Amino acid sequence: MEIRQIRYFMEVAMREHVTDAADALHVAQSSVSRQIFNLESELGVDLFIREGRRVKLTPIGKIFLDRMQQAMNFIDEARREVEEYLDPEKGTIRIAYPISLAAYTLPTVIYAFRLRYPEAKFQLKQALYRDIIDGVIKGDFNLALIGPLPMEERKIDRKILFTENIVALLPIHHPLAERSSLKLRELKDDPFVLLPEGFVFRDIVVNACNELGFSPHVAFEGDDIDALKGLVSAGLGVALMPEVTLVESIPRSTVKIPLTEPNVTRTVGVITPIHRSLLPTEKLFYDFLNEFFARLDHFNN
Template sequence: MNADELRWFAALAEREHMTSVARELHISQPALSRAITRLEQQLGVPLFDRRGRVLHLNHHGRRYLPYARRALEQLDAGAAALADVADAEHGEVRLWFSHTLGSWLVPALVGAYRDAHPAVRFRLTQRGTVGLIGAFDDGAADVILMGPRPAARSHLAWHHLITEPVLLAVPPHHRLATRKSVKLEEIADEPFIAMAPGNALRRLADDLCRAAGFEPRIAFEGDEIATLRGLIAAGLGVGLVTPQRVAAEAVQTATPHLRVRDDGCERPLGLVWDPERPATPVVAAFRDFVVEHGRALATAL
């Protein structure tokens, strides 16, 4: 059986008149009759009782009709889904991103894109850095915003957006609070408020401290930069964080941020995708938008 036979059967089950249904479907009456006969032969039972040109759906046909309708609904839904995927103005982008980008970079890029393409849908997923790249393995992500560039998957494409400084946040009344800059060796004995293991910012912080000659003494680990800043503002320790870009967060924490003079105290951010996977038109359009406009949007924040 094929979709046309199911569709013609459903129409005939509703009208029960071969001539009128053939006219509505723009096919010949013999073609419609042969299609219904083929369907009945494949099913092994008659679906109609025939009285001349008038047919009556029998008990076999009444039992089969709801299954045929459901099958047609699924076929139509599948066709609509493929049409949606092929439409750059109405498809879906599955965007994954690291925790530290959810409050500023993701809203800026997605918001700007949707201003121009309001019907495009985004499925957003936030993860630690370790859990991001694996999303390409099972096809869960179309594009990823993260930093730094993933080293383990050399085939992945990377477009650099910005490089942001990593700063030292200290409590408001800390001995260094009035300073503009600092060397990490000056806070070797301080308790550290840090991102959880597996986060790229945590790895960078650990590496920088080791390069400065000490292992950081971790007092608290978290997944959100805002949480770290709040704990630092409460006097529980110091920490390496990214710049504040959300005005409400800056007001709530009022934590001094010092420039770190150690080499490498910065984080490149960019867009990652798998060039070996074909992109749908909507994904390709969003990716091209970020490549063309992402740097300007990121630096404006």
């Protein structure tokens, strides 16, 4: 088996089309077909089901793809480790993050890091909560910012960077809009705007309401935090959201109000794989994360 064969195989598997894979690889279609044929002959199995010009993985092909993705991750990391060993300040950091940290937290820390290491590069991946955890475990990336921290997962290491408050965002003409604080149960009869099911932050909101004996009436769903802000601005409901998402500005026609009962919070931190070491540039960024948020916490207190 050659690395070239594996790369050709993975490209065809992703695109389910030999011609499209060849175009993406900038090689002749016949070369891709020949390498796939040689790989199947060497393994003694069919990796693809041919359906005209399209192809689909066989059951064993799916297993082989999963293993090869992990293997190629290790090969790519080995190459990067050698490069970064020579000059870690010029390496690449692959990091995943959820949508709630995309607008402020991650850009802020990357900006500060690149002031110190201006030649460092980043590959960023926004993903759902469970996909972030699985990606760190499988080796798709070695670092992820995440909130809340998954405390039960045994295959990752975790470090809390800060704990943030969850606040209420109300339309400016809401009857409680002039309050300096409010109790969550005071919103039990209001329409809520929430993220769709599958987002862990939705679970935080729903669980906080359930603990007070009510289920939020979901009037609308938004695909991201900015969508929720827009729905509240339009007067279509109330929302709970991480305070960090409102740091730079409060959306037009809305007010932010702290919650006092209960004090809803979430932990935000960084996770890394327990069985793999960080690459040199990743280790620089990991140490910087801890230093940055420790200094920020000291300043705030």
